[in-house]
Each structure stands twice: as structure tokens, then as C-alpha cells.
Amino acid sequence: MNNLNEMAAFRSSPELVAKLNSVSIRKRLKAGSLLLQPEGQIRSILIVARGSLKVSRMDDEGRELLLYYIRAGESCVMSVLGGLHHDTSKVKAEVEEDAEILFLPIEQLPWLIREYPEWLDYIFRLYHKRFEELLDVVNAIAFKRMDERLLVLLRKKQELVGKDSIAATHEQLANELGTARVVISRLLKQLEDSGKVELGRGWLRLL
Amino acid sequence: MNNLNEMAAFRSSPELVAKLNSVSIRKRLKAGSLLLQPEGQIRSILIVARGSLKVSRMDDEGRELLLYYIRAGESCVMSVLGGLHHDTSKVKAEVEEDAEILFLPIEQLPWLIREYPEWLDYIFRLYHKRFEELLDVVNAIAFKRMDERLLVLLRKKQELVGKDSIAATHEQLANELGTARVVISRLLKQLEDSGKVELGRGWLRLL
DNA sequence: GTCACCTTGTAGCAAGCGCCACCGCTACAA
DNA sequence: TTGTAGCGGTGGCGCTTGCTACAAGGTGAC
Numbered sequence A, B: 001m002n003n004l005n006e007m008a009a010f011r012s013s014p015e016l017v018a019k020l021n022s023v024s025i026r027k028r029l030k031a032g033s034l035l036l037q038p039e040g041q042i043r044s045i046l047i048v049a050r051g052s053l054k055v056s057r058m059d060d061e062g063r064e065l066l067l068y069y070i071r072a073g074e075s076c077v078m079s080v081l082g083g084l085h086h087d088t089s090k091v092k093a094e095v096e097e098d099a100e101i102l103f104l105p106i107e108q109l110p111w112l113i114r115e116y117p118e119w120l121d122y123i124f125r126l127y128h129k130r131f132e133e134l135l136d137v138v139n140a141i142a143f144k145r146m147d148e149r150l151l152v153l154l155r156k157k158q159e160l161v162g163k164d165s166i167a168a169t170h171e172q173l174a175n176e177l178g179t180a181r182v183v184i185s186r187l188l189k190q191l192e193d194s195g196k197v198e199l200g201r202g203w204l205r206l207l
Numbered sequence C: 001g002t003c004a005c006c007t008t009g010t011a012g013c014a015a016g017c018g019c020c021a022c023c024g025c026t027a028c029a030a
Numbered sequence D: 001t002t003g004t005a006g007c008g009g010t011g012g013c014g015c016t017t018g019c020t021a022c023a024a025g026g027t028g029a030c
Helices: A014-023 A077-084 A106-115 A117-143 A146-161 A170-177 A181-193 B014-023 B077-084 B106-115 B117-143 B146-161 B170-177 B181-193
Strands: A025-029 A034-036 A044-058 A064-071 A092-105 A165-167 A197-200 A203-206 B025-029 B034-036 B044-058 B064-071 B092-105 B165-167 B197-199 B203-206
Touching: A014 A092, A014 A106, A025 A044, A034 A044, A044 A077, A044 A106, A044 B117, A064 A092, A064 A117, A064 A146, A064 A170, A064 B117, A077 A106, A077 A117, A077 B117, A092 A106, A092 A146, A106 A117, A117 A146, A117 B044, A117 B064, A117 B077, A117 B117, A146 A165, A146 A170, A146 A181, A146 A203, A170 A181, A181 A197, B014 B092, B014 B106, B025 B044, B034 B044, B044 B077, B044 B106, B064 B092, B064 B117, B064 B146, B064 B170, B077 B106, B077 B117, B092 B106, B092 B146, B106 B117, B117 B146, B146 B165, B146 B170, B146 B181, B146 B203, B170 B181, B181 B197
Parallel strands: none
Antiparallel strands: A025 A092, A034 A092, A044 A064, A044 A092, A165 A203, A197 A203, B025 B092, B034 B092, B044 B064, B044 B092, B165 B203, B197 B203
16 A cells, blocks of 8 residues: 555545655655654654554653554644644554555645645544544543453554554553553453463564 | 733734634633543544533543643644544543633634644644653652542643632542542641641642 | 573562441531 | 531551562674
8 A cells, every 4th residue: 555545535536645755755654763752843644555554642751641643644643733733743653564655745735725625624633533532541541440441452553453463562462541551451461361362572462 | 811912822923823823713601511531532622712621531440630721722632633534532521610602613724734834833832741741640649649639630720710718628539539528538637737738628729 | 601680480578549337417497 | 496418537458560689582793
């Protein structure tokens, strides 16, 4: 999927895709690359052409919490909002799976919205999706226990990579859930005992 | 403040205000009235002309959690998103202080956006604000203890009503923080002992 | 092979918080 | 005045989670 044309969100408007490609800069980035960081200036709007991004929220003491993933064909609403209003990013965004990103300069945004109603529609849809995902995150941390949140995270990760084996250390999982490594090790052990996962060093598998 | 013209967000465009007034239905509603409920259909976009709304998230076991307030001059982004995409509401919205609400039929939204760029700008600004407020809620429940969250809530309430005395029972505060009444009573007692609040029956005051 | 580093398992402890049970007090209406 | 319903204070218990500490096994560089 190297071309936006192939993605559902853009299939209906090859003209828009051509325009986006022509005014953006395209870069290949390895997993782990940092795209936005808290307090950081926003210069471009990010559109994911291939791979995926991970968006997290951080607190002042260095703890972290996964908010959602951005998949191929989607864009980062934080970069749109921050860009539009010349505000800094309030989240961290990094490459989860090796990715190709379109960097759309924020100056281009106003007239793109004017000229291409389908672009505005695309943005609204993304907002809607992210807003509901954020609400789900709120529900999870407010009302669910850690073991359930862990299972949900593992299922999300499995779906994201499309394989049955997930590459992650307990430490990484702990960071994404905003908790400590020992807690995750403990819970994973319980899940293994009850036959729900298979554990390995640096990987695990849902059963 | 009975007239949208007087509000910062609309001051620059009396023409837009006139149009909004002419295509909307205006209603006065008492504190406690329900405007949106989870799974409920969305027929209009809500614009608060006077008073304030309270938006909460609920879980399946009846627990509740305050997300943010909507003040005079602001609109409800959930109703905009839900309306645009013919989706149901994912939150509860109720009147916090006696209010006057404009109900803008969703059919009007597309052409209002086309005709009035300042209206789109208004919506984007609200999104931005709500998104960041949601991120703050996420941070609070993920990383803060209940006593600090309680203090923050009390300060927000005080600012909202503009008086130094806050009318609320422990039960209500507990609901807004997604916890139990005893927990709030306990914490309030501690806050009283450390001289940070003054307690009464059905009211309290920050010192 | 060995050394250093990373990952995981496990035990133990304490804080935070949800929940139950119960009591006393206040406010208001009959 | 008495009844009643709602509100708030308190003690106690147990679960979940965060944290420290340490041991054991894996992995890759040299």
C-alpha cells in the first residue's frame, strides 16, 4: 500500500490524492522514530501512507499511556488541530511499524479545506473516530481492571500486526498501559496459567 | 447573556449569529434536564446561549464520570460529530445551571459550513479545546490520586458558578469522579482537617 | 567462552480505594 | 411534635496495584 489511492478513505477522489501528493513531502521512517512530542511545535500535518503510528500521552513524571494507533490511510488529528491553531502538540507520536508518512505543510490546510469538501469530510470522520477512541480509553482506565485492559491491548496489537505472535517486552506493555513492569509480568503469568496466552522472551501469543 | 452576539466566539460575525438564530429553535431548560444520553439519537446540534451543560461518560454498570462542562457561547462537539455522521451519542449531556439552548437541526450543518467559514473555524476551535480537555481527564484518572482530582473538580466548580460556596452533595461529587460516596466523604474530611475546605450539608467552600 | 546487559519470575509490603454496615443528624412535611 | 427521607461520619475489610529487591535465564559482542 504505497499509494493513497488504494485506501478506502481516498478511493473516491483521485484528484485530492494527487493534490496531497504534490504538496506534501514523503518520507520513509523506521519503527521507533519520533514524530511529535509533548510541547513540540507542529509544522506539518501527518498522513500515514504505509505502516502505523502510536500516539501516547505522558505525565510530568515520565509515565506514559497509549491512546490509539494511526493506521495507513489515516491522519493525526492532533497535528491538524495543533497546526490550525498554532498550538504545540500535547501528545507523543512515534512510528510503530516501519512507515511512509506524508508531511503536509500546515499552510496548505485552509485552501485544501475550501477546495476539497471531501477532505473536510475525511477530517471530520477522523475526529469522530479519535474522539470515540479517547472515550474508550477513558472508560478503560476509569472502570476496568488492569488484566482486562491488558487483554484488550494484546488483541489490538494482534489485529494491528496481523500475525498471531506479538513482539513486545513486558516493559513496553507496561508503558503503554501506564503501569509498572512487575504488574504486567504478574498478570501475564496469570493469563498463561489460565491458558489464555503463550509467553516467550520478547514475544507472546494469544490463545 | 441572552444573545449570542455578546459572546467572544461570535462577536466578529453578527451575520452568522442572525442566521443561527433564525434556523434554530431556542429553549429554556432547568438544571438537571437531560439533553443527550448514551445510545440516543442526535437530531440537533446544541449551542449554549446561557447557563452551562455537563457532559459525562457512563459505563455499563451505571457508574459515571464527568468529562467537561460546556459554557455559554460554546457548542457540544459530540452533537456535531454524531449529527454529521448519523451516529448515536456516546455521552450523557445534562443542564448544569439553568440554561437557554439553541437546537440547530443537523440538516443545516453542511451548508452553514460552506457559507460561513467562521462557523467552521468555531467548530475546529471547540474540537481543539474538547480534545485537550479529554486528554486532561485521561491524565487525571491515569496518573493522579483521588484527593488531587477532587480538589481540581472543586476548583472547576467554583470557577463555573463564580461564587465561593459550591452547592453539591458528596454523592454528586462521587458520581462526577466515578467513585463512591464514602471515598469522597473520607477525602473531604481530610481536606477539612488540613484547613483546605469548609464543609456544610449540601454545600462546601474552598479556603 | 565469557562478560555485560536485558528480560522475566517471584516474594513481600504498603498505599489507595471500593464497599459494607451502621449510626447520628438535618430538613421538611404532615 | 413526630415521622421520614436524605445526607454525612466512621470503622473495618479485602482487593488491586505500585514498588523494592533479588534471583535466574537469554542474548549478543568480543
